[in-house]
Amino acid sequence: MSSLRGRLRATAYRTFYRLPGRWKRRIVRTVQPTYTIGAVVLVRDPEVSRILLLRQPPGAGWSLPAGLMDRGETPIECAARELGEETGIKLPTERLRPANPNAVVHTRGQWVDMVFETEVEPEDEYTVDAAEVLEAAWHRLDNLPPLTVSTSNLLAHYGIGPYRDYPEVLSR
Incomplete structure (x- = not known):
């Protein structure tokens, strides 16, 4: 189960890093808490x-x-x-x-x-x-x-x- 979770996480990171910069910033601002x-x-x-x-x-x-x-x-x-x-x-x-x-x-x-x-x-x-x-x-x-x-x-x-x-x- 944890190896599947690890593979999914790695795929998510690879996909995230391939996105255009402005999309990455928008995702981070949506997911991360703002102060x-x-x-x-x-x-x-x-x-x-x-x-x-x-x-x-x-x-x-x-x-x-x-x-x-x-x-x-x-x-x-x-x-x-x-x-x-x-x-x-x-x-x-x-x-x-x-x-x-x-x-x-x-x-x-x-x-x-x-x-x-x-x-x-x-x-x-x-x-x-x-x-x-x-x-x-x-x-x-x-x-x-x-x-x-x-x-x-x-x-x-x-x-x-x-x-x-x-x-x-x-x-x-």
Whole structure:
């Protein structure tokens, strides 16, 4: 039985490699899982151990400035754009640096977050996009508000938040 399976597999590979390149790419894209790419910004207060968090509709928890990349956009450009759109903080890409780890792969949800860090001086008010964001506020790392599950999972990679001591979160 396994020799028949091996012969069928070999025939399938030979047939696949004889196909035109664009057909092979289409087959691979159809069969392989696809991932959505987003960019996230971890904004820190340079003076105090605080991070900037957003409360977004439906308001079930706080999250980080983030969004999906547009076609032709680089991850760092997306991070700067989303930070500006969601908080009114306009920074050149040179002010953002890749976090370590820079890419967090969420295999269950099939998306990749490209994470960047920056420091900004706290302001009294932010120009939030009222359609996307209910409020933006600074929160101490030792006293975070209720976070969304995805934000808690992501922050654990940086030793922040309620899941930071749960190794099973980092091994997903």
